[in-house]
Amino acid sequence: MFDNIKVAFEDKSDKDLNRAYLLFKTISNPIISKTLTAFVKIAMWLHLPINGVIKATVYKHFCGGTTINNSQDTIDKLWESHIGTILDFSAEGKESENDFNRAMNETIASIKKAKTESSIPFSVFKPTGLARFSLLEKISDNQTLTKEEEIEKETFEGRIENICKTSSENRVPLFIDAEESWIQDAIDNIAIEMMKKFNTKEAWIFNTLQLYRNDRVAHIQMLLKMIEKQDFFVGLKLVRGAYHEQEIERAKEKRYPCPVHIIKEDTDNDYNKALTLCIENIDIISVCAGTHNEDSSALLVELLEKHNISKNDKRVYFSQLLGMSDHISYNAAKEGFNVVKYVPYGPVKDVLPYLIRRAEENSSIAGQMGRELTNIIDEKKRRRNT
Numbered sequence: 001m002f003d004n005i006k007v008a009f010e011d012k013s014d015k016d017l018n019r020a021y022l023l024f025k026t027i028s029n030p031i032i033s034k035t036l037t038a039f040v041k042i043a044m045w046l047h048l049p050i051n052g053v054i055k056a057t058v059y060k061h062f063c064g065g066t067t068i069n070n071s072q073d074t075i076d077k078l079w080e081s082h083i084g085t086i087l088d089f090s091a092e093g094k095e096s097e098n099d100f101n102r103a104m105n106e107t108i109a110s111i112k113k114a115k116t117e118s119s120i121p122f123s124v125f126k127p128t129g130l131a132r133f134s135l136l137e138k139i140s141d142n143q144t145l146t147k148e149e150e151i152e153k154e155t156f157e158g159r160i161e162n163i164c165k166t167s168s169e170n171r172v173p174l175f176i177d178a179e180e181s182w183i184q185d186a187i188d189n190i191a192i193e194m195m196k197k198f199n200t201k202e203a204w205i206f207n208t209l210q211l212y213r214n215d216r217v218a219h220i221q222m223l224l225k226m227i228e229k230q231d232f233f234v235g236l237k238l239v240r241g242a243y244h245e246q247e248i249e250r251a252k253e254k255r256y257p258c259p260v261h262i263i264k265e266d267t268d269n270d271y272n273k274a275l276t277l278c279i280e281n282i283d284i285i286s287v288c289a290g291t292h293n294e295d296s297s298a299l300l301v302e303l304l305e306k307h308n309i310s311k312n313d314k315r316v317y318f319s320q321l322l323g324m325s326d327h328i329s330y331n332a333a334k335e336g337f338n339v340v341k342y343v344p345y346g347p348v349k350d351v352l353p354y355l356i357r358r359a360e361e362n363s364s365i366a367g368q369m370g371r372e373l374t375n376i377i378d379e380k381k382r383r384r385n386t
């Protein structure tokens with residue numbers, strides 16, 4: 001179903017395709033990719049004028065624009081192919097109260113925009129955009145907080161509640177992104193509280209589960225038990241997880257049992273189990289499959305057929321990142337499934353950690369990321385021969 005390359009690239013000009021080819025060709029080489037990301041980090045630190053180069057290459061491919069307003073062309077273009085947008089304010093690594101308030105206001109602005117545009121079916125935020133990483137780590141570790149930290153924690157929870165309330169009042173579903181396991185308990189706890197509070201009639205608040213973790217299928221089972229006793233709907237975005245190496249390194253360094261699978265197949269199995277569990281419980285769980293994996297996406301198609309769930313049932317979404325796995329997004333959308341893409345936006349220097357993760361992901365041997373380059377090459381050949 002996802003094999004139609006023509007459909008996958010139908011809104012890309014030859015110029016777009018050539019740019020994408022050069023980009024993926026460069027970053028698919030692990031040595032070049034590592035050298036370039038190291039150079040970019042140093043250049044940014046030294047304030048060298050490299051913004052223009054980044055903006056014209058990797059940023060142009062993976063991001064919508066520097067603000068919500070100048071991401072509009074990307075939103076409109078995706079929507080022409082029936083693909084929705086999730087505006088993702090991608091400023092990372094911030095540590096000041098001003099930055100946290102700005103991230104909250106950006107998310108609220110994206111919810112309000114989503115309310116008026118059917119091309120934007122979801123909103124999203126990253127918890128570390130709203131509080132200090134070390135605070136979330138301390139909370140997750142059940143450490144005693146100082147008085148100041150207690151206030152910080154309340155402010156953080158207040159920001160999240162403000163965003164979730166805006167989301168449910170405006171009837172715009174909201175994803176809470178997942179991050180490193182050692183800060184995730186703090187996020188999960190508040191996500192569950194928000195689901196209980198705002199998902200009373202349907203799922204507006206979605207937590208994210210990373211299925212590279214070896215305890216996440218059990219987490220879904222725990223949620224199912226919880227719903228038996230307390231009446232609320234669960235929203236889940238399922239992903240494999242973006243911090244695999246860091247998880248393994250930290251567990252080794254601090255000598256605790258590794259929280260993530262170390263064999264890719266185990267992650268794949270858990271992802272597919274989680275997807276199956278969600279669809280089997282569709283009356284109480286809404287699910288978004290955030291994945292570039294073809295097998296998992298094909299499994300979702302099968303599960304919908306098996307359970308007689310219509311392709312455009314609003315409780316089920318396929319989701320990919322802008323500039324990645326267009327063969328899944330465009331083909332699924334053409335078949336009438338609900339598809340939405342993350343469209344990161346923000347100033348170049350703030351989006352950099354996100355772009356570096358994309359470069360690293362696309363140069364890794366594990367997974368199916370070599371597929372991006374293969375697809376682009378196939379489409380270039382197809383165009384040459386027609």
Ligand SMILES: Cc1cc2nc3c(=O)[nH]c(=O)nc-3n(C[C@H](O)[C@H](O)[C@H](O)COP(=O)(O)OP(=O)(O)OC[C@H]3O[C@@H](n4cnc5c(N)ncnc54)[C@H](O)[C@@H]3O)c2cc1C
Pocket residue numbers: 176177178179208210212239240241242243244260261262263264265266267289290291292293319320321342361366367368369
């Ligand atoms: C819409 C969307 C939203 C996302 N939101 C988040 C988020 O909130 N938090 C987050 O962490 N990530 C998020 N991601 C990124 C995601 O977690 C993955 O990093 C990325 O999508 C690659 O996984 P995949 O399912 O597409 O498929 P694949 O390419 O098949 O799998 C690659 C993934 O498999 C896992 N893996 C690789 N090697 C091994 C190994 N040896 N053993 C075990 N597992 C291994 C890793 O998780 C790796 O990322 C999101 C992705 C999408 C598309």
